[in-house]
Amino acid sequence: MRGVKKEHLPTKVCAACGRPFAWRKRWARDWDAVRYCSDRCRGDRRAAVAGPVATADGAR
Numbered sequence: 782m783r784g785v786k787k788e789h790l791p792t793k794v795c796a797a798c799g800r801p802f803a804w805r806k807r808w809a810r811d812w813d814a815v816r817y818c819s820d821r822c823r824g825d826r827r828a829a830v831a832g833p834v835a836t837a838d839g840a841r
């Protein structure tokens with residue numbers, strides 16, 4: 782076999798810009814947690830900067 786088509790790669794929809802994006806090698810380890818197509822989209826939110834989503838969970 783040869784010529785693996787990129788179309789075979791899994792895809793997701795960016796949570797920031799809403800555009801579909803394909804799997805990338807850089808996400809091989811964190812693909813399950815990837816939600817944004819790029820660092821730009823990930824940093825769209827000014828609140829959280831590269832870190833776990835720390836919301837006021839369980840504060841009801």
Ligand SMILES: [Zn+2]
Pocket residue numbers: 795796797798799800817818819822
């Ligand atoms: Zn995006």
